[in-house]
């Protein structure tokens with residue numbers, strides 16, 4: 001983030017802190033229909049037209065460094081495997097043998113020279129080429145060149161590896177352009193994965209995502225945690241192209257004066273002052289939120305398992321500590337974050353029960369919650385509004401505020 005971007009954010013923080021009402025012309029938003037969290041057809045459209053066409057975070061490049069190292073992605077949309085080839089490149093493939101579809105990899109991760117199917121031993125090299133078929137003479141007209149593993153788009157933004165199930169999707173760097181423009185410094189930082197953790201929650205994936213798109217709730221559910229350190233009144237929201245968003249919340253005076261903003265951990269090289277005087281959180285459409293911090297940060301990933309069930313993956317990144325054991329300070333940092341996450345999770349299943357029972361009439365969003373509207377509107381435009389019943393649509397009322 002360059003100096004002019006920081007100055008502009010500071011100006012916006014001052015504006016947000018001083019305002020007494022939403023800016024002139026900010027529209028009244030209609031209620032978000034409850035059916036958006038319960039309608040099976042809309043859910044299927046979200047999977048088919050959004051999740052299967054979007055860039056989805058897979059792993060960090062430092063997790064697969066050796067030639068032949070692979071990881072089976074635990075994503076509900078398709079069985080996808082990422083492997084480092086003999087040429088050093090990471091590639092993604094469907095984990096489905098081209099004979100009768102058995103998985104070619106069964107372990108969650110490992111290192112191999114050949115990907116050998118455990119059903120009849122068809123074997124693929126690290127670039128996905130079919131190189132060996134037992135009893136090949138008995139297959140009439142089999143062309144091995146045509147039966148390589150089906151490749152899945154796999155591209156990197158610095159060390160962050162994303163996959164896309166749509167072969168026609170725009171390049172990752174186009175998709176992420178508004179974020180690359182704002183936070184280029186995190187892509188090539190010398191990071192490593194600090195921890196990975198997952199949990200399943202009984203709610204629609206959007207209900208979970210929405211919990212991280214505003215700070216309006218901090219004063220209530222995070223009264224003795226986040227609310228102590230953040231100054232929500234100054235939060236700056238950005239609605240970005242492709243459904244991405246940003247929310248930059250200044251730390252409170254109290255936090256800045258009394259708190260060690262990096263909890264004794266080393267600061268990520270190359271990141272600027274804004275990262276230790278504010279909490280800049282970014283939303284990567286559709287299913288990733290990352291609240292950035294000076295010493296390390298989590299990626300929160302929301303995976304739809306069913307219309308009313310979502311898996312949360314929390315992947316933490318920090319400065320690489322070399323070959324030593326993980327610094328103990330990380331234990332405290334992660335435990336503190338878990339407390340906040342428990343506070344966030346407590347509301348989600350009850351909310352799903354409310355929307356399912358139509359226990360209220362719709363969701364009125366305020367100005368502070370406008371990122372939620374933007375994500376819903378982006379979903380509808382990616383799905384195609386003509387495919388969504390009018391009663392369930394979220395119109396593009398905030399298009400005027402969207403920034404590149």
Ligand code: FES
Nearest residue numbers: 097099100117120
């Ligand atoms: S299904 Fe893989 S070799 Fe038969």
Ligand SMILES: [Fe+2]
Nearest residue numbers: 211217222344
């Ligand atoms: Fe929260």
